[in-house]
Amino acid sequence: MTRRKKNNPLDFEAQLKSVDANFPFVQVMDETGKIVNEDLVPELSDEQLVELFSDMLWSRALNDRSTTLARQGRLGFFAPTAGQEASQLASHFAFEKEDVLLPGYRDIPQLIKHGLPVSKAFLWSRGHIEGTKYPEDFHAIPPQIIIGAQYVQAAGVGLGLKKRGKQNVAFTYTGDGGSSQGDFYEGINFAGAFKANVVFYIQNNGYAISTPRDKQTAATTLAQKAVAAGIPGIQVDGMDPLAVYAVSKAARDWALAGNGPVVIETITSRFGPHSLSGDDPKRYRTQASFEEWDKKDPLIRFRNYLTEKGLWDEEKEVALMEKIDGELQEAVKEADKAPKQKISEFLEVMFEEPTNTIKEQLAEYKAKEGQ
Amino acid sequence: MANLTMIQAITEALDIALERDENTLIFGEDVGVNGGVFRATDGLQAKYGEDRVFDTPLAESGIGGLAIGLALEKFRPIPEIQFFGFVFEVMDSIVVQMARMRYRLGGTREMPITIRSPFGGGVHTPELHADSLESLIAHSPGIRVVIPSNPYDAKGLLLSSIESNDPVVFLEHMKLYRSFREEVPEGYYTVPLDKAGISHEGNDVTIVTYGYMVREALKAAETLKGQGVSVEVIDLRTVSPIDIDTIVASVEKTGRLVVVQEAQRQAGVGATVMAEIAERAILNLKAPIGRVAAPDTVYPFGLAENDWLPNEEDIVNKVLEVMNFD
Numbered sequence: 001m002t003r004r005k006k007n008n009p010l011d012f013e014a015q016l017k018s019v020d021a022n023f024p025f026v027q028v029m030d031e032t033g034k035i036v037n038e039d040l041v042p043e044l045s046d047e048q049l050v051e052l053f054s055d056m057l058w059s060r061a062l063n064d065r066s067t068t069l070a071r072q073g074r075l076g077f078f079a080p081t082a083g084q085e086a087s088q089l090a091s092h093f094a095f096e097k098e099d100v101l102l103p104g105y106r107d108i109p110q111l112i113k114h115g116l117p118v119s120k121a122f123l124w125s126r127g128h129i130e131g132t133k134y135p136e137d138f139h140a141i142p143p144q145i146i147i148g149a150q151y152v153q154a155a156g157v158g159l160g161l162k163k164r165g166k167q168n169v170a171f172t173y174t175g176d177g178g179s180s181q182g183d184f185y186e187g188i189n190f191a192g193a194f195k196a197n198v199v200f201y202i203q204n205n206g207y208a209i210s211t212p213r214d215k216q217t218a219a220t221t222l223a224q225k226a227v228a229a230g231i232p233g234i235q236v237d238g239m240d241p242l243a244v245y246a247v248s249k250a251a252r253d254w255a256l257a258g259n260g261p262v263v264i265e266t267i268t269s270r271f272g273p274h275s276l277s278g279d280d281p282k283r284y285r286t287q288a289s290f291e292e293w294d295k296k297d298p299l300i301r302f303r304n305y306l307t308e309k310g311l312w313d314e315e316k317e318v319a320l321m322e323k324i325d326g327e328l329q330e331a332v333k334e335a336d337k338a339p340k341q342k343i344s345e346f347l348e349v350m351f352e353e354p355t356n357t358i359k360e361q362l363a364e365y366k367a368k369e370g371q
Numbered sequence: 372m373a374n375l376t377m378i379q380a381i382t383e384a385l386d387i388a389l390e391r392d393e394n395t396l397i398f399g400e401d402v403g404v405n406g407g408v409f410r411a412t413d414g415l416q417a418k419y420g421e422d423r424v425f426d427t428p429l430a431e432s433g434i435g436g437l438a439i440g441l442a443l444e445k446f447r448p449i450p451e452i453q454f455f456g457f458v459f460e461v462m463d464s465i466v467v468q469m470a471r472m473r474y475r476l477g478g479t480r481e482m483p484i485t486i487r488s489p490f491g492g493g494v495h496t497p498e499l500h501a502d503s504l505e506s507l508i509a510h511s512p513g514i515r516v517v518i519p520s521n522p523y524d525a526k527g528l529l530l531s532s533i534e535s536n537d538p539v540v541f542l543e544h545m546k547l548y549r550s551f552r553e554e555v556p557e558g559y560y561t562v563p564l565d566k567a568g569i570s571h572e573g574n575d576v577t578i579v580t581y582g583y584m585v586r587e588a589l590k591a592a593e594t595l596k597g598q599g600v601s602v603e604v605i606d607l608r609t610v611s612p613i614d615i616d617t618i619v620a621s622v623e624k625t626g627r628l629v630v631v632q633e634a635q636r637q638a639g640v641g642a643t644v645m646a647e648i649a650e651r652a653i654l655n656l657k658a659p660i661g662r663v664a665a666p667d668t669v670y671p672f673g674l675a676e677n678d679w680l681p682n683e684e685d686i687v688n689k690v691l692e693v694m695n696f697d
Contacts, residue, residue: 133477152433156440186433349478352536355612
């Protein structure tokens with residue numbers, strides 16, 4: 001008896017193809033700003049569209065200012081964000097203030113849009129404790145340094161929100177490299193097992209520092225890693241703000257309906273280096289690659305789209321950029337006012353009450369600090 | 372009062388914690404229906420429901436991350452790591468994430484997490500079930516390490532740990548789980564954290580130890596009593612931070628110190644005790660400080676376990692060496 005090939009359970013190639021086929025690239029507008037999928041155009045008012053574009057322009061300006069400040073030695077660690085504005089800001093746009101943000105270290109724009117003053121973001125970069133003193137009603141934790149650790153924590157926050165019966169979700173970000181970490185798998189698997197309120201983002205910007213995406217995994221998409229956790233995964237054009245927003249909104253609604261988490265892979269690009277601490281992308285990226293991605297700039301297509309709709313013009317942009325520039329200057333001045341840090345202050349926040357050994361050290365440091 | 376083993380005292384403490392505070396949650400591998408591999412959580416899921424006492428997927432880092440996230444949502448998690456030898460899988464969550472969270476956020480958030488975990492040698496387990504790894508955590512700022520040596524302390528220390536708004540690694544020596552019973556008061560009481568206990572009073576020499584080695588030290592104290600040596604046994608109970616005052620007061624009285632640990636010699640809790648005494652009370656010493664510890668090998672293959680682990684005889688010999696110094 002002969003078996004028909006497509007029903008052969010040992011046909012591994014067919015199995016791989018069938019998985020890949022389930023993860024199409026979702027796009028709403030193309031590189032020129034033309035709508036290519038009318039069905040997925042999200043319901044956003046004209047005001048919201050302008051607000052989102054303004055957020056993205058602001059983010060680019062923040063990136064440029066931060067780059068300058070870092071080069072002048074006036075910032076500490078800085079991971080550039082240019083190119084990822086749709087991936088970062090259009091995703092964040094789908095969440096509420098009481099949704100809990102667990103960012104990676106490149107996700108400073110979302111943290112600020114979630115409520116962190118820009119001056120505090122600068123202080124975090126410089127390495128000042130005031131930068132991460134988050135008020136009780138700010139629903140976020142500081143940028144995660146350990147790649148992927150935010151994923152397992154997001155599972156816990158999402159389970160907590162569900163147990164409390166809150167109509168909120170946890171949302172967290174890692175990169176293409178992060179999707180190789182053990183914590184990535186444990187995080188999506190735990191959240192899936194508990195049907196926790198979580199939206200997981202993989203911002204696939206092509207490189208983990210220098211290591212290209214194709215060295216990370218044999219998987220055709222990173223979104224399909226969701227399959228093993230038994231949860232939905234979706235790959236979206238991360239340079240397309242309308243697509244990122246539409247997918248994010250749908251994922252949030254899905255999680256809030258009690259269905260559990262969703263993994264979203266945004267296909268994006270960082271136009272600059274990994275960080276301003278000595279990374280030179282020319283060592284691992286070709287000029288052609290930069291040029292190819294420059295054409296996909298989310299600001300260009302969104303500007304075209306809004307201009308076409310009569311919602312945006314050069315005059316508006318000039319006025320906005322001037323306003324943003326002033327705000328960023330103010331934020332730098334504000335950050336400069338932070339008092340010199342004291343080791344005694346660190347000792348005081350190690351435990352709720354200083355332990356006996358810490359009390360001794362406190363006395364020593366307070367004496368040194370002249371208190 | 373009831374005559375309880377240490378594992379029964381632990382179950383009682385968990386029961387009381389679940390009863391007193393609705394924010395407490397117990398979770399880990401096999402802690403639900405099965406009640407944990409040592410039955411520490413026996414009957415608790417039936418009593419408090421699957422929402423409060425639940426099994427997790429088999430992944431320690433996930434368990435740690437879950438605890439952190441739940442603590443951020445104002446729960447009071449009591450996760451179990453099935454054996455402490457598996458801690459390496461969850462080191463990031465423990466020492467990098469939860470232990471630093473209060474500091475990282477400038478004191479604006481709390482991590483009231485108590486990680487319970489069995490450890491300790493002498494019960495013929497497979498590899499990485501028995502290792503004494505407390506110093507790994509003790510070296511990390513922002514987290515306590517608590518190790519009870521008897522049923523009474525286990526219950527009171529566990530309730531204190533759970534009530535603490537800072538993270539605690541609570542290590543339960545497997546050899547103590549069912550090896551003896553003790554009168555344990557019913558209902559709620561606490562034993563303070565960061566405070567050593569004096570398990571046996573004496574005047575000639577101070578032994579500082581913790582966990583199962585307290586039992587061996589007490590046996591040694593009895594033997595030495597017959598030889599005319601009066602031994603004071605201090606049970607650290609919290610091994611990080613160390614209760615230095617209690618140790619110094621004892622050494623000022625006895626003038627002699629022997630530290631005893633089940634863990635390997637290098638960079639151990641015992642070394643910290645020795646250093647503190649060298650710094651604070653060296654002029655009270657009549658003899659060099661003695662140390663009893665396991666040798667610096669990997670935790671041994673099972674059949675060699677009893678040759679490797681420190682015991683009463685090692686302690687007696689070391690005390691006599693210190694007593695006979697001139």
